[in-house]
Amino acid sequence: MAGTPHKPLRFPSNRENLIARAIAADEAGVSVGGLAAELGMLREAPGAEPRPPTSCGLDALARLVQFARRDHALAPDQFASRFGLDLRELVDLESARNVPEPRVLHQLSVALKVSYEKLLVLAGHRVHRDETLEREALRFAASSRPMDKLSKSESQALHDFIRALHD
Amino acid sequence: MSTHATKLKHVATGKLVDAELHDSLSLDDLLDAEALWAPAKIQIARELLNRSVPRSEWPQSLHWNWAEKAITLKPYAPGPFSAYRLFGLRAEERWQGLLLGCCVGHPTRLAPVGRDLVYVEFVETAPWNWQPSGIGQGPLFKGTGLQLVELAVRWSEDLDFRGRVGLHSLPQADSFYRGACGMSDLGPDPKYRQLRYFELDESHARTFLEEN
Amino acid sequence: MLAKRTMTLNLTAAEMEALEGLARRKDLSKTAVIRQALRLYQLVDTRVAQGEKLFFEDELQRKKSELMVLG
Numbered sequence: 496m497a498g499t500p501h502k503p504l505r506f507p508s509n510r511e512n513l514i515a516r517a518i519a520a521d522e523a524g525v526s527v528g529g530l531a532a533e534l535g536m537l538r539e540a541p542g543a544e545p546r547p548p549t550s551c552g553l554d555a556l557a558r559l560v561q562f563a564r565r566d567h568a569l570a571p572d573q574f575a576s577r578f579g580l581d582l583r584e585l586v587d588l589e590s591a592r593n594v595p596e597p598r599v600l601h602q603l604s605v606a607l608k609v610s611y612e613k614l615l616v617l618a619g620h621r622v623h624r625d626e627t628l629e630r631e632a633l634r635f636a637a638s639s640r641p642m643d644k645l646s647k648s649e650s651q652a653l654h655d656f657i658r659a660l661h662d
Numbered sequence: 663m664s665t666h667a668t669k670l671k672h673v674a675t676g677k678l679v680d681a682e683l684h685d686s687l688s689l690d691d692l693l694d695a696e697a698l699w700a701p702a703k704i705q706i707a708r709e710l711l712n713r714s715v716p717r718s719e720w721p722q723s724l725h726w727n728w729a730e731k732a733i734t735l736k737p738y739a740p741g742p743f744s745a746y747r748l749f750g751l752r753a754e755e756r757w758q759g760l761l762l763g764c765c766v767g768h769p770t771r772l773a774p775v776g777r778d779l780v781y782v783e784f785v786e787t788a789p790w791n792w793q794p795s796g797i798g799q800g801p802l803f804k805g806t807g808l809q810l811v812e813l814a815v816r817w818s819e820d821l822d823f824r825g826r827v828g829l830h831s832l833p834q835a836d837s838f839y840r841g842a843c844g845m846s847d848l849g850p851d852p853k854y855r856q857l858r859y860f861e862l863d864e865s866h867a868r869t870f871l872e873e874n
Numbered sequence: 875m876l877a878k879r880t881m882t883l884n885l886t887a888a889e890m891e892a893l894e895g896l897a898r899r900k901d902l903s904k905t906a907v908i909r910q911a912l913r914l915y916q917l918v919d920t921r922v923a924q925g926e927k928l929f930f931e932d933e934l935q936r937k938k939s940e941l942m943v944l945g
Contacts, residue, residue: 501742504666504813513808513809514805517804517806517809518671518678520805520838520842521841522804522806522842524832524833524837525810526722526831527782527831527835528832528857529782530762531723532830534734537855598771598848600849601772736920737921743915745914766914767914776899777901
């Protein structure tokens with residue numbers, strides 16, 4: 496299996512800063528598992544075990560998306576299209592039917608300018624005790640039923656919760 | 663095969679040593695590295711056992727045996743129009759680290775979704791560059807990991823993928839990809855035994871290469 | 875130095891439109907799209923030659939269908 500020619504990669508003349516960063520980096524672990532997973536070499540499930548999301552966390556996410564969409568005065572398909580979501584994903588989010596995938600949460604965090612890490616916690620993808628977030632999620636999940644236009648108090652509840660979701 | 667001069671830090675002396683980035687290796691080179699690394703891995707395993715280090719703290723790739731998997735690696739052989747390319751970093755006439763990238767079949771999950779990226783199938787540093795918990799071994803050289811990732815990012819640029827890279831990290835490497843490499847953590851992936859999936863988008867790739 | 879060789883490719887208007895569409899959607903040059911297509915073809919060809927099969931899977935509908943690749 497001789498080496499075969501590829502077009503050589505181009506490098507800048509000065510890589511000193513990058514080399515300095517490489518040397519300073521904490522390389523306690525660099526291994527990845529893609530090929531190992533494909534070849535059945537992962538002996539145990541080494542990844543973080545997600546804990547099941549609380550219904551409060553999913554309800555808070557559902558309410559966040561509903562309120563945010565109505566705050567933008569957008570129909571579901573318009574909101575989905577504007578923020579790079581599948582319509583089905585948006586419908587699932589708003590109904591708290593399934594645990595949303597991390598990719599969907601990432602899109603949402605960019606769209607609403609909130610912490611992706613905190614959305615991961617609400618959905619149960621990350622284990623992290625945050626009493627303030629839990630309290631705010633419970634309060635928000637218990638706020639009134641959605642109507643077509645956000646009332647003043649719903650609008651206030653939405654903005655209070657978004658503030659809690661900032662880093 | 664082409665090489666590019668670079669440096670690593672020899673930890674014990676603090677001195678920079680000459681090294682080379684290799685951007686077109688073959689599976690033979692992977693097996694050569696494995697032949698060199700396997701005895702060092704066995705030695706580490708022996709120390710871990712002797713010192714009763716809890717299994718959960720062992721290096722998570724310690725038991726991987728690429729020689730045993732050699733037959734199954736044939737589809738991954740690099741070559742013209744191969745989807746795969748093998749990169750390495752060499753110093754003191756020994757492989758210090760290798761990275762296997764794939765440029766087909768792994769679309770971006772970050773916006774813009776569905777574009778091409780270089781997926782890192784495999785990256786390993788030589789066992790003498792590890793710092794396994796509980797046996798008092800420090801790394802011989804530092805600087806391999808980030809420079810291997812740099813090769814994947816540059817390949818991605820060369821393919822017109824704008825530096826986009828994706829990978830599934832082993833848990834012990836999560837902080838390296840999140841921190842030093844600046845990649846976005848998209849969380850556990852149930853299709854890959856809950857390994858966390860990381861992705862470098864175009865903007866962060868430019869930052870990584872210091873082109874911002 | 876890696877020598878390059880030139881090839882001329884004649885496409886119908888519809889084929890060119892499809893190629894341009896792919897290039898637009900993937901934000902790649904037409905040449906990059908063609909190189910990716912060749913890589914994908916070779917990848918499939920290599921694995922099928924080794925006895926593997928290529929499937930499309932619809933997880934939601936729980937359907938799996940084999941892509942017939944002729945050798």
